Amino acid sequence: MIIAKNSVVTLAFAIRDEQGTLLEESDPTISYLHGGYDGIFPLVEEALEGQKEGYSCSLTLSPEEAFGEYDPSLKRTEPRSLFPPQVKVGMQFEGGEDGQESHLFVVTEVTEESVSVDGNHPLVGKTLLFECTVEGVRRATEEEMHHGHVHGEHGHTH
Numbered sequence: 001m002i003i004a005k006n007s008v009v010t011l012a013f014a015i016r017d018e019q020g021t022l023l024e025e026s027d028p029t030i031s032y033l034h035g036g037y038d039g040i041f042p043l044v045e046e047a048l049e050g051q052k053e054g055y056s057c058s059l060t061l062s063p064e065e066a067f068g069e070y071d072p073s074l075k076r077t078e079p080r081s082l083f084p085p086q087v088k089v090g091m092q093f094e095g096g097e098d099g100q101e102s103h104l105f106v107v108t109e110v111t112e113e114s115v116s117v118d119g120n121h122p123l124v125g126k127t128l129l130f131e132c133t134v135e136g137v138r139r140a141t142e143e144e145m146h147h148g149h150v151h152g153e154h155g156h157t158h
């Protein structure tokens with residue numbers, strides 16, 4: 001099967017920095033819905049379009065093509081009272097304003113009065129090397145197409 005719009009693509013991938021250090025690895029694979037559903041980096045979709053199982057590629061992604069540039073507006077200090085009493089550095093919270101994409105915020109500092117959080121992705125501002133191998137391709141179900149994401153193993157559960 002050839003990768004096209006509404007294919008479910010199963011990938012094994014590794015992400016490295018410019019020095020070749022391994023930053024992130026699929027464990028063992030991920031599946032995403034192909035065709036502009038925002039399931040994976042657009043440049044990766046472009047490279048995989050028309051390919052099939054067994055295809056491997058290695059792509060260099062600029063910060064813009066990967067996790068974006070550092071966004072100072074995602075670094076915030078909030079009153080401590082908004083957080084649970086056991087809040088500590090390194091804890092993660094899901095947050096976001098109405099109508100905006102929600103972000104994962106990591107606690108970076110806790111004082112008696114306030115809590116500082118940073119919603120930037122840890123790999124923000126980095127040029128990344130994305131290496132992947134296609135481990136499987138299947139056609140998405142009607143329900144997956146309708147939802148815009150993959151169901152089942154490694155996929156979304158409701």
Ligand SMILES: [Zn+2]
Nearest residue numbers: 147149151156
């Ligand atoms: Zn769904």
